[in-house]
Amino acid sequence: MTRSGRWLVIGGLLLAVWGMTYGLYYAVFVEHQTLDTIGGSLTGAFVHAAEQASQKSQASMQAYANANYIYVRQVDAHGHWIGLGLLLVVLGIAFGRVGFSEPARMGLAGGLIAGAMLFPLGVLMETVIQGSIPKAVAVLGSALVIASLAGIAFGFSRDRGTA
């Protein structure tokens, strides 16, 4: 296995383990409470509206919106870390087939690993930090993943068994 491929396999395994650990923590300590908040506050918003208690209804609707916003991003971060981790492992095993020089492959592997870490991190940061920094981190991460994958796809198409 090439050095770049080894980096991808190790990076992917670490990322997948990190994503699963985060998912386990999330499932045990956070998810059920979040789902209860989402369901309870939405029901509450409708019940209060039927009682004509509009302020309480709006407060419940806001609680629903906040909980849903956080829930979507937490689940997304978990799923993307694991998914990208497994993609890194699979690509790493076959990275010798990418028809470029080893330094170029190292560049692609580094970009993909950095993007795979940063993109879900930026998504998760959106739940705790206001403003444009989290979005910038997520955009940078996804741009790195997209550019690296484009390079790798092109590299695979150049492979003629000489690697």
Added chain:
Amino acid sequence: MSLHSDALNATPGGEIAASFSALSARRLLVIGGVALILVGMLFGDIFAVFVLHQNASRINENLLAATNAVAAHDPSSVPPHFMAIGGLLENRGTKVDAHVHMIDFGYLALLLALVQPFVAFSESARRKLAGALIFGAALLPVGVFLIHYVGLIYSPLESIGWASVFADFGGFIVLLVAAIELIGLWKYRQLPAASKPADALLADRSWASRTLFAWGTLLVLVGFFHGSYYAGTQLFANEASDVALLTQMTTGARDSAAQAVEDYAMLQGQKAVNIAAHSHIIEFGMLAILMAFFQPYVFLSERWRRIWVTTLLAGSVLLPVFVLLELRPGLLAGGIADIGGLLVIVALTGMLAGVVRYTGTLDAAAGGAR
């Protein structure tokens, strides 16, 4: 002559053939993994045709009823409708979970099949681990599927039923096997370099393998690009619309609230098709990359191998593209998307038939040698 033919000509002495001997861990994982993916996909197709849309309609009916209860100032009628929505969401959620887990465990089985030569355990131990993985990988989705139907019948626990217990047990087996395989990989790293032969399977450079690698990576790339585009341009707006429409249901007059329910259903559909297109194209890309590794085991003529590769890739493009278009031409696009899914299933079945044929050739040759 292709590398594939070379490999078979060398049977049973060839290195590729040796890595796929009868009842070997790799053979169990490849055949079991592809079978899990096929069953998961078939289940997904059946679910999409017979359950998904009907379920969404019932959710909307209950949401409309809750909205009407608000307009009628009848708070006691609201919770039962949300309870019903909860039940419908559980019904949908458990079926989606069963579909996704079965396919993803199939991918895990293929990934583990790939690394078997680098797991430093005896073949007998690896075979037992492979069997346990396939068992756990089948148990979890079956258990998850049954959660909605079994509920809490005969359960000694307050909120967890037997189906959940068996599903969790299946997941635990998979996790345990994966952890033990990691230990085996770690042990392999410590072996001297001389006792680490190269895996001949990874050296295959046939047309089928190269095409699946390049297109698989491209599919993942397109799926990731689409997901990023959706997140960047529509996600925040959709979330704002979601809350605005729900608020309209609780504050508007009866007519405007009913319109809000209709718009809300359309918004949910829009979100669902975007997420489905994004996840399916990436999953199909991963499948193409994984199947690229195992092309030397697909014992078919070069023509048929090319046909199945092309069919797999065509279906992998058709399904997500037409899922995305489902909101506009509607049923026609949905039908074409289902055909795309069917093409992937047919192609994978064709490849599995080639793998099974290869095992027959190897076993017959081994039997003759005895």
